[in-house]
Amino acid sequence: MxxxxxxxxxxxxxxxxxxxxxxxxxxxxxxxxxxxxxxxxxxxxxxxxxxxxxxxxxxxxxxxxxxxxxxxxxxxxxxxxxxxxxxxxxxxxxxxxxxxxxxxxxxxxxxxxxxxxxxxxxxxxxxxxxxxxxxxxxxxxxxxxxxKPFGRDLASAQALNATLAEHFDERQIYRIDHYLGKETVQNLMAVRFGNVLFEPLWNSHYVDHIQITVAETVGVGGRGGYYDKSGAMRDMVQNHLMQLLCLIAMEPPSVFGANEVRDEKLKVIRALQPVEAHHIVRGQYDASDDAASYRADVENPRSFTESFVAMKCHVSNWRWSDTPFYLRTGKKMKARTSEIAVVFKDLGHKMFEGDSARHRNILAIRLQPNEGMDLQVTIKEPGPGGMRLIDVPLDMTFADALGDDAEDATDAYERLIMDVIRGNQTLFMRGDEVEAAWAWTDPIIEGWEARNDVPKLYDAGSAGPDDAMMLMHRDGRRWRDIKG
CATH class of the missing domain: 3.40.50.720 (NAD(P)-binding Rossmann-like Domain)
Structure with missing residues (x-):
């Protein structure tokens, strides 16, 4: 090709x-x-x-x-x-x-x-x-x-928007989020809206829940001064994870145009319910083996800034009623991975006996590393011995499927810069979208501050604090394993 x-x-x-x-x-x-x-x-x-x-x-x-x-x-x-x-x-x-x-x-x-x-x-x-x-x-x-960061709260984002608006129209402003330039993120829209196989199932009738994970193995590095004033909520959730949630949850736009796509993303943000305190977990990495703690990395022994966030969210509209979205992001995790997992519901009637009830279809969309998608399907295990079921992935790793063309999918910045030159704003955030994201995020941060919330410690190189696991276990669900 x-x-x-x-x-x-x-x-x-x-x-x-x-x-x-x-x-x-x-x-x-x-x-x-x-x-x-x-x-x-x-x-x-x-x-x-x-x-x-x-x-x-x-x-x-x-x-x-x-x-x-x-x-x-x-x-x-x-x-x-x-x-x-x-x-x-x-x-x-x-x-x-x-x-x-x-x-x-x-x-x-x-x-x-x-x-x-x-x-x-x-x-x-x-x-x-x-x-x-x-x-x-x-x-x-x-x-x-x-x-980014485009502001640190709603008030500062509004002030920045007003400052830029004094000299540039909205059609001239490109607020860049490199996650939206990734090949897999764009393919998410192609898979959803270009295939009759998925769009009819993309709703609460068939989807049990959706997980969005962005895990990093690195700590704060040389960004300690910035990060300790920001934290994972401002640095990752308000922008990167919010954008991924919008693309996975939005309604089909009338056409694939900049304003039409961003209109639908804005509707998702405005439909997000406030997150209850018991549906969110803050964490901070602790020292482990040869890895230093967060407080050592930022040189602030009294820091209560979070390096990890996990939360359960709900989008209040007809499509996603009763389907939870679970978000998590953290630093110094056990593997580097960014993934969206659409977990479909069990079949209403189970005709196979034994452990078949535990098998589910899962569409996993990998943003990094090894961009691609796989659809977990249930088949009979080969060989004699009866109807034993196993799950296998229908895998499309771009590097394997597209060969040399996958080279074009390795870096988001170059694609987004070319979109700027073309005048295509589809993959860039609009001002009202940024402000709506902060309007949803600010009360969460203000709640932590009002409660003097202290992040839960987790070992560097782990999957995060135990409380994050309980966030899923209480609902009879579990996080997908963090794999690089």
Whole structure:
């Protein structure tokens, strides 16, 4: 199978924070892959902008090192890498002052798509937006990309939206969540809405419950200062897990368009019931063997910030009445995995005897690692001895099924950036969607603070606190095993 690469139009992309970790690890290596595939026009320009006093040759050398370190097999194509690096420029810029803005303006071309990636702290969004307009660099067709965290509560998200709205229309703002750029997430919509096999069953009549798990083996790393003020609820649940829940639960949009998809996602968030205190578990990883505790990692011996959250949610609409959604995410778990599991109900009548009652159909959608899907079905165990039933997966691991095309499914950032250039906002969050997510999240956090809630400790390298297991066991259910 040969994938079809459709080139985008000529563009200028300015990356504010162009020397930062995200730019070096994800954005620039991803753009190189798009350049090498032929999707990025040869005349397009990428301009790094940051505080560092570099010139263009120094910036190109930095990005060459980054692509060698963080790129895949494509980094061995040195001739194409040289061509890509020639498309890079750099400007040392003062986000809060006037330094560098005239030079940046001189590099921006007319009559091409202009995009500005705000890979900086949210506190700088307003300054950048204001100066882009004051220096007449951005116009009414320009696009801006903003990274999470988009606020830390409803009030701050509303303030950020208002700040950006002073200079850009909603159609120009792309709030990026890299989870939505994953091949499997997009395939979730194709599987749901493109196959008669699933959509008629996608409701409370046939689905017993849905599990969404995002587990990480790493701790807070070098993000301790940020993370200790944020925690798993703000860092993961309010955005990543919320987006996955919306896509799994939303109604079919009338067409596959940006506003139509986001309208349906917004309806899901607004239909979420408040989470009762006994339906949520906070955790914090403790020291285990050679692994340090969370408090040691953030250098705060009195921290009560959660590194793990598990909860039971309900979507109050006709489709999902009485079907619970179980969400969990945590750091320093026993394996790295992101998975959505749709667990179907038992058959109404069981014609087989013995342990067959325990067999269920499960559609497991893997986001990482090894993106793909498998459908667990029940069959007769081969061999003599009667009707013994076993569960087997109908497996579609993209790397196996699509061969070389799976390379295009490895990184979400490059796909999302190309969507920005195309002007396609389908996989980006809208302002009212972000605010609705915070409106649901804030009361949970406020409840913890009012109760002086203390996270339950769990061993680093485990599946999380025991209370999270009980959250499922009380309902006669169990979490799927966390496997990498």
């Amino acid at each position: 040969v994938s079809r690469v459709i080139p985008v139009d000529d563009f200028d992309l300015v990356i504010f924070g162009g020397t930062g970790d995200l730019a070096r690890r994800k954005i620039l290596p991803g753009l190189f892959r798009r350049f090498r595939s032929g999707q990025m026009p040869a005349d397009s320009r990428i301009i790094g902008a940051a505080r560092s006093e570099l010139d263009t040759s120094g910036y190109r050398a930095m990005i060459r090192e980054a692509i060698v370190e963080f790129g895949g097999d494509e980094k061995s194509d040195t001739d194409t890498l040289d061509q890509f690096l020639n498309a890079l420029d750099y400007v040392a810029i003062d986000a809060k002052g006037e330094g560098g803005w005239s030079e940046l303006k001189s590099l921006i071309r007319d009559k091409v798509i202009k995009a500005f990636y705000f890979s900086v702290a949210p506190s700088l969004f307003g300054d950048l937006a204001e100066r882009l307009h004051a220096h007449e660099i951005a116009d009414t067709d320009s696009r801006i990309v903003v990274e």
